[in-house]
Amino acid sequence: MRCVAVFLAVLTFIQPVFAAAPAQEIDPRASLGVVQQWIYNYRAKPDYAHIPAAVRVLFHAQTFKEPENAGIYLGFIAGALASNPAKAEALVNSFFPVPAEDEWVIVRAIAFSGLPDWRNLLRRVAPKMPGRQVMIDAYLAGSLPTLTDIPLEEKQPGAMDKVKAVFTKNPFAKEDKKLKMSQTFAGNQDLLDTLWGYYFATGSFRPILRIMAMLPWSKSRDTVDKLTVGSMARYTLASYAVRDSALREYLRSELKVQPEPVKVPLTEVVEAADTVQLGAVRKDALAAVDELKAKGSDSRRNLDFWGQVGVGAVALGCVSAAALGAVAIGIPCVIGGSAGQGLLSFWEKNQQ
Structure with a gap:
C-alpha cells in the first residue's frame, strides 16, 4: 500500500507547467532538460x-538505464526512424557507437518504427550489436511483438474455453507458476509513453x-x-491538448x-482541454483510486483483491512522461514504489 501513498502524494503536489520552451538546436553536451524541451517541440x-x-x-x-521509465524517448527514436524511411538506416548508423547496455x-x-523494411534494416545493423542477437532474432521471428501488434489487453477465455479447461486439467497436478512475459497496453504503463514519444x-x-482506445478503462473498476x-x-490527452490546438x-x-x-x-478530455480544467480530471482519477482502495474491484470486493496487487500497480503514469512534463509541460505521470520516490527527488531538483 506504500505505492498508493506515494502516488497520492506526488499527484497532489505536482501542478502543470503551461509554458513550453521554444524549439532549439541540440549540442551533444547539452543537458537532459534541453533535450526534453526539444523533443516536446x-x-x-x-x-x-x-x-x-x-x-x-x-x-x-543514462536515460535508458530503467527501461520501464524510458518509453517517451524510445517512442521518439522509433518515430524519428518512421518519419523519414529513406534516411532511416543512416540515422541508425549515426547513433553508433552505442553503450552495450543500451543497444536494446x-x-x-527499429522494431517499433513501423518501417515497411524494418526487418531488413534490423538484419543489416545486427552485426554491430552481437550481444543483442537473441532479442533481434525474437523480433525477426515474431515472438516479440512490434508496437502495433501489442494488444490492448489479454484475450479473455470464452465459455467453451473454460469448460474445456475444467475437463482437461489434472486437478491433482502441481501447477508451476510461469513468469508472465506477454505484453499488453493494460499491463505495461510505459507503452503509453512510447505512443506519446512516437507522436512527438x-x-x-x-x-x-x-491512446483513445484506452479511455474506457478510466471508468473501469x-x-x-x-x-x-x-x-x-x-489525463495526458487533456493536458497535451491544452497546449496543442491541432491535437x-x-x-x-x-x-x-x-x-x-x-x-x-473523450468528451471529458475535450471539455477539460477547452476550458483548461485539468484539476477536475486529476481529482476524478484520485477519487477512483480511493474507491478501489476502499472497496476493491467490482468483480472481487474482498481483501484478496489487494493481496494480488504488486508494488507499483497503483499509479497514474510513468516517470518518463513526468520527466518530460516537469521541464516542458508538467504531466504528472508517476509509478509507485522506488520509482515513485525517484520522481519525488526529480521534482524537488527541478524546483530549485
Missing part, C-alpha cells in the same frame, strides 16, 4: 539533422487513436492496471465517430 518544428546529437545526450544521461534501445526502436516525433494521429492506464491516457481539434472531430465507451471519457 519537435513536431512543430522538425529538426531531423539534430536527432543524433539529441540521442547521444539521452545515452550519456536501437533494436526495439511524427505528429501522426495513429498513436493518438491507440475491475482491475487496478486498467484504471491506472485509462486514467493516465485521459485538440482532432480529438473534437473524433467525438463524431468514436463508439460510446470512448466518446464519454
